[in-house]
Amino acid sequence: MFQTLVTFVRDRVGFKRIVLGVSLAMLAIAIYVLVHKLKNINWSKVFTAITEIGPGTLIIAGLFTAAAYLTLTVYDYFATRTIGREDIPYPACAIGSFTSYSIAHNLGATVFTAAVVRYLVYSRYKITAPEVVKLCFIAGLTFWLGNATVLGLGFVLEPEVVTPVVEAFGIGGSTVRMVGFGILVALVGWLIFVSQPRKFGRGAWVIKLPSAKLTALQMVIGIVDLACCAAILYVLLMAMPHAPDASFQAVAVIFCASMLLGFATHAPGAAGAFEATLLIALPPLGFAPESVVAAFILFRLYYFIAPFLLALSLLAVRELTSGNRSLDHLKESMAAIRAAEASHEAAKHAAKPGPAE
Structure with missing residues (x-):
């Protein structure tokens, strides 16, 4: 019965539509909560808190931002080696990673946007669109493994800090801790699963999963990245009045x-x-709401806005000096990624068993 339900949802409703609906619902709830929270903010205190932050704190936050994006470059270096493209040098991986993440984070539609930017950067190395999609998959896997590890450990060791976010749904600290244990068990299960050579897909879409040793390395890379990102916010928060x-x-x-x-x-x-x-979650730790607002405004400036502007400038200079017609190259990259996605979908449908005759 479960398989019948999955087949019905997949063929008649579509998983993508369900994901889109859930995402829009989450966004609507988030905006409602945010507007409600911001109504009581004293904006003069927010601006005062920002202006009182010393230059030392701003420099440290900048260094952690640089460290976070430096760690992101390892994502692409690791991914290119995993898909067998050892010919792509680290400097190219650094540019591809920095520009793709900086631009995709700000524009949204991260999967497609990051793939297009990576294709722009790596096309001079004769990379194919399927290879770019596989590269994005491996880099994304590194990100999610790191997040899962941090959240699993955090939910087990610090369940009370997440409780304010979920208590409105009747979820308490003990449930949060159980979820944390579940995440850690799933991660151990994944490590056991990839302890043997694993791959999936067909033809040009075959992806070889990293071994257990390399998966553990992925987790470490993801943890370091997230630690640097969290440190940006932490030093800004601790500098507040x-x-x-x-x-x-x-x-x-x-x-x-x-x-x-x-x-x-x-x-x-x-x-x-x-x-x-x-x-929702930081005021119970003792932070004033105005301090939280001041901190996330500065965090956005450091982690999103400044890298976005730098990435656009870097990509523009690289395209203009490469001899390519930049707009045409961008259109070609978007078309190539769309074609690759369509080919991937066609391959998945071809792999499904047909109806019994």
């Missing part, structure tokens, strides 16, 4: 949950859900 003695672990768990909820809505820059979650 009358900041409580909050632990980095608690802020990191809240940060990861906020970012994941934001990305789940597919809104540009995770806007809405990210801020709403922070405004």
Whole structure:
């Protein structure tokens, strides 16, 4: 019966439509909560808190931002080696990773946007569109493994920091801890699963999964990336007036949950859900709502806006100096990725068993 239900949803409703509907519902709830929370904000206190932050804190936040994006470059370097493209050098991986993530994070539709930008960067190395899609899959897997590890450990060790976000749904700390254990068990199960060579797909779409040893490395890469990102927010929060003695672990768990909820809505820059979650979860730790608003405004400037402008400039200079007609190259890249996605969908449908005769 379960298989019949899955088949009905897949063929008649469509998983993509369900995901889109859930994402829009989450975004609507997040915007409602955010607007409600911002009604009581004293904006003069927000601007005062921002202006009182010392240059030392701003420099440290900038260094953590640089470290976070430096770690992201390892995502693409790891992914290119996993799909067998050792000929793509690290500098190209660094540019591809930085520009794709910076631009995709801000424009939304992350999967498609990041693939197009990567194709723009890597096309001079004769990369194919299916290879770009596989590269994005491996890089995304690194991101999600890191997030799952941090959240699993955080839910087990610091369940109380997530409780304010979910208590409206009748979920308590013990349930959060159980979810954390479930995530960790799933991760162990994944490591066991990939301890043997694994691959899936057909033809040009065959993807070889990283081994257990490389998967563990993926987790470490993802954890370092998230730790650097959370540290940006943490140093900004701790520089606010009358900041409580909050632990980095608690802020990191809240940060990861906020970012994941934001990305789940597919809104540009995770806007809405990210801020709403922070405004729900951080005040119980002792942070004033105005301090939270000041911190996430500065975080957006550091992690989203400044890298976005730098990435656009870098990509524009690279395209103009490459001798390509930039607009035509962009159109070709978008068409190639769309064609690759269509080919992937066709391959998946071809792999489905037909009706019994």
